Amino acid sequence: MESYQKELNPNTRVLMGPGPSDAHPRVLKAMSTPLIGHLDPQFLEVMDDIKVMTQKTFQTKNHLTFVVSAPGSAGMETCLVNLLEPGDEALICVNGVFGNRMSDIVERCGAKLVRIDAPWGEAIHPDQVKEALKTCKPKIVAIVHAETSTGVLQPLEEISKLTHNAGALFVVDAVTSYCGTELKVDDWGIDAIYTGSQKCLSAPPGLSPVSFSERAVAALDNRKTKVQSWFLDLTMVKNYWAGAKRAYHHTGPVSAMFALREALRLVLEEGLENRFARHSATHELLKEGLEPLGFEFLVKEGYRLPMLNAVKLPEGLDDVATRSRLLNEYNIEVGGGLGDFAGKIWRIGLMGNSSTANHVNQLTGALKAII
Amino acid sequence: MESYQKELNPNTRVLMGPGPSDAHPRVLKAMSTPLIGHLDPQFLEVMDDIKVMTQKTFQTKNHLTFVVSAPGSAGMETCLVNLLEPGDEALICVNGVFGNRMSDIVERCGAKLVRIDAPWGEAIHPDQVKEALKTCKPKIVAIVHAETSTGVLQPLEEISKLTHNAGALFVVDAVTSYCGTELKVDDWGIDAIYTGSQKCLSAPPGLSPVSFSERAVAALDNRKTKVQSWFLDLTMVKNYWAGAKRAYHHTGPVSAMFALREALRLVLEEGLENRFARHSATHELLKEGLEPLGFEFLVKEGYRLPMLNAVKLPEGLDDVATRSRLLNEYNIEVGGGLGDFAGKIWRIGLMGNSSTANHVNQLTGALKAII
Numbered sequence: 001m002e003s004y005q006k007e008l009n010p011n012t013r014v015l016m017g018p019g020p021s022d023a024h025p026r027v028l029k030a031m032s033t034p035l036i037g038h039l040d041p042q043f044l045e046v047m048d049d050i051k052v053m054t055q056k057t058f059q060t061k062n063h064l065t066f067v068v069s070a071p072g073s074a075g076m077e078t079c080l081v082n083l084l085e086p087g088d089e090a091l092i093c094v095n096g097v098f099g100n101r102m103s104d105i106v107e108r109c110g111a112k113l114v115r116i117d118a119p120w121g122e123a124i125h126p127d128q129v130k131e132a133l134k135t136c137k138p139k140i141v142a143i144v145h146a147e148t149s150t151g152v153l154q155p156l157e158e159i160s161k162l163t164h165n166a167g168a169l170f171v172v173d174a175v176t177s178y179c180g181t182e183l184k185v186d187d188w189g190i191d192a193i194y195t196g197s198q199k200c201l202s203a204p205p206g207l208s209p210v211s212f213s214e215r216a217v218a219a220l221d222n223r224k225t226k227v228q229s230w231f232l233d234l235t236m237v238k239n240y241w242a243g244a245k246r247a248y249h250h251t252g253p254v255s256a257m258f259a260l261r262e263a264l265r266l267v268l269e270e271g272l273e274n275r276f277a278r279h280s281a282t283h284e285l286l287k288e289g290l291e292p293l294g295f296e297f298l299v300k301e302g303y304r305l306p307m308l309n310a311v312k313l314p315e316g317l318d319d320v321a322t323r324s325r326l327l328n329e330y331n332i333e334v335g336g337g338l339g340d341f342a343g344k345i346w347r348i349g350l351m352g353n354s355s356t357a358n359h360v361n362q363l364t365g366a367l368k369a370i371i
Numbered sequence: 372m373e374s375y376q377k378e379l380n381p382n383t384r385v386l387m388g389p390g391p392s393d394a395h396p397r398v399l400k401a402m403s404t405p406l407i408g409h410l411d412p413q414f415l416e417v418m419d420d421i422k423v424m425t426q427k428t429f430q431t432k433n434h435l436t437f438v439v440s441a442p443g444s445a446g447m448e449t450c451l452v453n454l455l456e457p458g459d460e461a462l463i464c465v466n467g468v469f470g471n472r473m474s475d476i477v478e479r480c481g482a483k484l485v486r487i488d489a490p491w492g493e494a495i496h497p498d499q500v501k502e503a504l505k506t507c508k509p510k511i512v513a514i515v516h517a518e519t520s521t522g523v524l525q526p527l528e529e530i531s532k533l534t535h536n537a538g539a540l541f542v543v544d545a546v547t548s549y550c551g552t553e554l555k556v557d558d559w560g561i562d563a564i565y566t567g568s569q570k571c572l573s574a575p576p577g578l579s580p581v582s583f584s585e586r587a588v589a590a591l592d593n594r595k596t597k598v599q600s601w602f603l604d605l606t607m608v609k610n611y612w613a614g615a616k617r618a619y620h621h622t623g624p625v626s627a628m629f630a631l632r633e634a635l636r637l638v639l640e641e642g643l644e645n646r647f648a649r650h651s652a653t654h655e656l657l658k659e660g661l662e663p664l665g666f667e668f669l670v671k672e673g674y675r676l677p678m679l680n681a682v683k684l685p686e687g688l689d690d691v692a693t694r695s696r697l698l699n700e701y702n703i704e705v706g707g708g709l710g711d712f713a714g715k716i717w718r719i720g721l722m723g724n725s726s727t728a729n730h731v732n733q734l735t736g737a738l739k740a741i742i
Contacts, residue, residue: 004420004636008401008629010413019622020406030379031626032403035391035575037704042381049375069577070441073621074602105601198622204406206440206577206624228599229452230476231445248709250444251390251569253577255402256627258379265375333408338619 013327014354014362017335018148018308019176020198020205021351023263027203030262031255038252046261047241047252053264054209057178057201057272058193060185064217066241067260068208068232069253072175072196075208077105078232079171079192083140083216085225086110091138091168093124093159096147097338098173106142109228114138120340121150121298121310126158133166139219140169140192146177148199149338151299151310151347153181160189169216175199178209179267180279180307180351191216197256200279200307202352203263206256263352279306282355286348289364293371298345307355309348310341314371319343322370330366384698385725385733388706389519389679390547391569391576392722394634398574401633402626409623417632418612418623424635425580428549428572428643429564431556435588437612438631439579439603440624443546443567446579448476449603450542450563454511454587456596457481462509462539464495464530467518468709469544477513480599485509491711492521492669492681497529504537510590511540511563517548519570520709522670522681522718524552531560540587546570549580550638551650551678551722562587568627571650571678573723574634577627634723650677653726657719660735664742669716678726680719681712685742690714693741701737 015022036043055065068075080102084090088111092103095118106113114136116128124143133141141163145154156172163170169191177183180200185193191213198205212220212234220234227233231250240249267275283306287297294314297304313319319336323346326332335347350359386393407414426436439446451473455461459482463474466489477484485507487499495514504512512534516525527543534541540562548554551571556564562584569576583591583605591605598604602621611620638646654677658668665685668675684690690707694717697703706718721730 002423003416004424004632004639008404008417008632010404010407010411010417012405013407013411015406015408017408020408020625023406028403028405028626032399033379033381034383034399035386035394035569036381036384037386037388037391038576040381040384040698040704045374046379046381052373053375070445070602071621071624074441077600077602101601108597108599108601196622198406204624204626205409205622206627226479228479229448230472230479231441231448250442251567251576253442253575253627254391255394255399255575255630256577256624259626261375261379268375327411333411 011331014332014359016349016354016359016363017333018347018349019196019351021202021349021354023202023204024266024353026266027259027262031204031259033258035254038254039246039248043252043254044246046257050257050261050264051241053268054211057264057267058185058211059183059187060211062185062211062213063242064212064238066210066237068210069250070208071206072194072208073101074232075194075196075210076102076173077229078210078234079194080105081109081229081232082220082227082234083169083171083192084109084111085223087112089114089136089138091116091132091136091141093129093143095122095124095150095152096120096144097149098144098147102142102173121152123152123154123303124159126162129159129162133162138168140171142171144173145183146174146305146308148176148308151305151308153303153305156188164189169219176305176308179275181276185211197260200352201263201267203260204256206253207260279350279355282350282357282360283309285357285360286350289360293367307349307351309350310345311348312345317371325370326366330362332363332366382702385703385730387720387725387730387734388704389718389720390567390722392573392720392725394573394575395637395724397637398630398633402575402630404629406625409625410617410619414623414625415617417628421628421632421635422612424639425582428635428638429556429582430554430558431582433556433582433584434613435583435609437581437608439581440621441579442577443565443579444472445603446565446567446581447473447544448600449581449605450565451476452480452600452603453591453598453605454540454542454563455480455482456594458483460485460507460509462487462503462507462512464500464514466493466495466521466523467491467515468520469515469518473513473544492523494523494525494674495530497533500530500533504533509539511542513542515544516554517545517676517679519547519679522676522679524674524676527559535560540590547676547679550646552647556582568631568634571723572634572638574631575627577624578631650721650726653721653728653731654680656728656731657721660731664738678720678722680721681716682719683716688742696741697737701733703734703737
């Protein structure tokens, strides 16, 4: 019998890596609802509901708030390819994998990349941005709110002000922070933001909620060239999401949207502030459980993400062997380090439905037995 | 109570439009399986299973056979942006919406577009390609196998030979034909092909199976410039799908892939030839049921798609009002016409799980009552 002939039968995992997180049974159930058409009036209502709830969770009134029919990386690309044209300058803040990825995309847009770097594990300091803005005139300044590769929480408000004073648009990667820690799109002056469905929202991976401010929409309207991606071109996508005629663009991912709607409902039922408090509390619990076992946080206090805990391994602990034991003996997934941090840190996710005391206790219990 | 606060409760529809089609309960059930990580060894097995089954259903041995984590339109863009560089020539055959879309993407790649047009509702004649190849030297010739906007089945073999004789790569859109009518990627010399999950495969919309021949991979390897899209760049995507290390690129859409695996299993359990015969048989049934009611097929016999039936409305039948009654009174979705055909034709899908005598009888029964 070939492998594909066997029934799907994965182990039930405890998801404590950098995403996906555990989905709520209500989300899984919503996703198995029989399909309806992507232009069915009942599906357009689902899209409207999602738009309203995405606005609430982003804390924005932005009219152009919608969901890219592809994972967070495509959301990143959507923001950059729509706002940049060949020859534009873009100031990108890099302190991990995802700032690097933005830089890569900027160059693929034919834009001029100006790059600010901070060591991995540290936040970008506003003075770095201030200094850089003396010698360039960027159309956008882009930064990662929650660096999934390092566990750094980036303060945004001061850099937002510097950006606007320089006449630029402020672009933020909120893939990991969204629905897990305070994020105020309007109050913080964020002009374009993207996130992912599979982190603190606890929907399945594959969708990317995005929002554009009026200033960003004006930049879109003033483009002189076509957006280089047809699939991500918001001049068309926005007609499907918000046009009077709801014009066909591509076939919307109906089932994934059913799941997203349910995940957003769960967030609003809990309340954003309660949800943020829960993420902080489980982060504290994890800290209390892990530090006695010899784990040390990579990031200094005050800049740590509650939902993505980057911890240095205790002396002598074998990275791959231990993560394999966690997965094979306990069905617990934690993430390894990326780049220079490979083999040296773990990335422990406490995101959305995976952010509970039970998750922490399962992990610390298993580690006590293994170490 | 706001709309989003209500429980998801769409009507159970009978999907007979241009996609999505009805999903099998086994597919819906697979999709609601609790999530596992996108780099979990058990998920990598799921990806391997999907690759093997995609090869079988494409009838290819192509090593670079994989699934784009986004809908069919993104599959189209994947093929074009990876094979074309600025300045390359591309010969695009256009006889409907999707040929037009390919032309649009070609121009966004900075490639030189050479375009062959046939009237909507007719196939491209090989002589048109032969003639065009006398005055251009394209890197690719691209064509739509099953034009979803018009219901035309495009013969491919002769045009494939002309393409290869001219030293070009043969690119095929098989979004609607895949798993519903004969499609032999290797025997027909197709170098790059993309499809969608939501047509004759009857999985939820959102994924795009793709395959590249060795010749196409060589073209990819010989690129002088970076692919303009980071998200769709196969030089990286292929390492996640087929690399020795299965490197992280983006977060794979785990639930959608569970569903895709199950849908592919159902196709292979039925057998490709049986499935094609079933699609032909229900097409004949529909013809028998519709013609007495005054509907006429748009496309001449021999070029009609079995799974996407484009029919001219009987004199005096109101397009929108009748489709609304079908949807609201019978829960039956059929598609309207696009472009010049709006208001004049319907597009009736008999795809995958929606290709049954019961579907035909529901539609013809409802129409008899309405007309």
